Amino acid sequence: MLVLSRKKGETIVIQDQIELTILSVEGDTVKVGISAPKHVDIFRKEVYLSIQEANRESAAPQQSDLNALIHRLRGPNN
Known part of the structure; x- marks a missing residue:
């Protein structure tokens, strides 16, 4: 498993098509925004x-x- 540290507003890119963006961090809860092609089930x-x-x-x-x-x-x- 790859472990990365990210801060609010930072993004991770997976295979040029999927982006994970940290939207907020509140206590133990992290909100993640995911941008991916429509054919990718999430x-x-x-x-x-x-x-x-x-x-x-x-x-x-x-x-x-x-x-x-x-x-x-x-x-x-x-």
Whole structure:
């Protein structure tokens, strides 16, 4: 992990397209402004992790759905 110190109003540039600017510092809270192309998704980490978990849950087959599918594939006589 790269660690940088920045003051209010200072900016960090990532790959010519993304700029992080320190807008304010109040106690333990730092406000960061982010300028990036529209195709770059930007999330707070807790939101990103929640999205990943929801995607995993929706992609995983539910046991009841799997049992129903097996029953249909076997046909009505089995």
